[in-house]
Amino acid sequence: MNIRIRDIIDILIVAFAFYKLFMLIRETRAEQLIKGILVLFIATKVSEWLELYTVYWILDKTMTVGVIAILIVFQPELRRGLEYIGRSRFFTKSFVEIEDESLNKIMDEIVDAVASLARQKIGALIVMERETGLNEVVETGTKIEGKVSSGLLINIFIPNTPLHDGAVVIKEDTVKAAGCFLPLTENASLSKELGTRHRAALGISERSDCIAIVVSEETGAISVAENGSLSRYLDVKTLKQILMDMYKYKDQKQIFLLKWRHKDEQGKEQ
Numbered sequence: 001m002n003i004r005i006r007d008i009i010d011i012l013i014v015a016f017a018f019y020k021l022f023m024l025i026r027e028t029r030a031e032q033l034i035k036g037i038l039v040l041f042i043a044t045k046v047s048e049w050l051e052l053y054t055v056y057w058i059l060d061k062t063m064t065v066g067v068i069a070i071l072i073v074f075q076p077e078l079r080r081g082l083e084y085i086g087r088s089r090f091f092t093k094s095f096v097e098i099e100d101e102s103l104n105k106i107m108d109e110i111v112d113a114v115a116s117l118a119r120q121k122i123g124a125l126i127v128m129e130r131e132t133g134l135n136e137v138v139e140t141g142t143k144i145e146g147k148v149s150s151g152l153l154i155n156i157f158i159p160n161t162p163l164h165d166g167a168v169v170i171k172e173d174t175v176k177a178a179g180c181f182l183p184l185t186e187n188a189s190l191s192k193e194l195g196t197r198h199r200a201a202l203g204i205s206e207r208s209d210c211i212a213i214v215v216s217e218e219t220g221a222i223s224v225a226e227n228g229s230l231s232r233y234l235d236v237k238t239l240k241q242i243l244m245d246m247y248k249y250k251d252q253k254q255i256f257l258l259k260w261r262h263k264d265e266q267g268k269e270q
Contacts, residue, residue: 106148106173107243113153114213114222115236123217124157125167125197127182128243132208134176138169141180148173157215167200167212183207185228194230201225211246213239 044063047056110126117124127134142163146152148170156178157164166179185202201212205225212225222239223232226246234242 102173104244107240109148109150110153110170110213110243111236111240113150114215114239116150116154117157117215118220118222118236121217121220122154122157122159122215123164123197124153124213124215125182125201126153126213127167127169127180127201127204128211128213129169129171129176130209130211132210134169134171134204134208134210137167137180137182137204138177141166141169141177143177144168144175146175148175167204182212187228198223198225198230202228202230205229211243 040059040063044056044059047059110128114124114126127137144152144156152175153168155161156168156175163179167182168178169176169180182200183203184196184199185206187202190199190202195216195218197214197216201214201223202225204210205212206228209227214223214225215221216223221232222234222236223230224234224239224242225231231242
């Protein structure tokens with residue numbers, strides 16, 4: 001049997017696709033559902049081999065109807081996967097378009113506001129939009145359209161003010177809206193001590209590539225949610241490093257893609 005280079009490439013592509021699929025569903029409810037489907041599939045084959053016709057008929061029909069059920073049950077995961085594919089494009093408008101000096105200033109304003117809120121134990125939830133648009137979230141709140149500043153962010157979250165209970169959405173250097181409603185995570189394995197803000201931060205991070213910063217009202221602890229994972233008890237220095245590293249990585253990725261495209265165009269011209 002001869003194995004061609006294209007066969008190896010074919011196998012590598014499939015392996016890479018399965019790896020990416022596994023990374024998308026890892027530690028989500030989809031992981032447990034897939035295990036259940038595998039058990040049903042194995043049971044169907046075993047009942048067929050053992051000639052248990054009634055059991056096989058029931059399981060076979062269940063698997064047939066299950067294709068439609070999978071599309072319904074896995075809707076959040078499918079959406080997340082399609083958004084991940086959609087983000088893998090060459091040109092996107094995001095923080096990478098902002099100059100380094102301006103980016104540092106924006107990060108300083110956000111970090112200063114979070115530090116002040118944490119010291120005063122004022123609860124806060126700040127969502128930073130990246131490549132996936134959050135217009136549907138912005139529409140649930142009150143539009144601000146103001147420049148990012150620590151004073152503005154602090155004033156929004158002052159207790160007993162109209163907008164302090166919801167989330168603030170930041171896009172590039174602009175506070176888009178405040179008092180926004182976020183979807184709550186459906187992860188049943190979360191600690192019971194996590195409140196609504198933390199669950200909302202995880203929920204929006206599961207559905208987009210945003211970064212959600214949470215300040216606990218009870219303890220003043222700072223947390224960051226990204227890709228459905230929560231990092232807790234961060235200090236101010238670590239928070240700023242996380243934010244800067246995140247956008248530096250995006251900037252380096254953008255530069256690489258631009259250089260690659262430039263070389264490709266030069267090659268075509270020659």
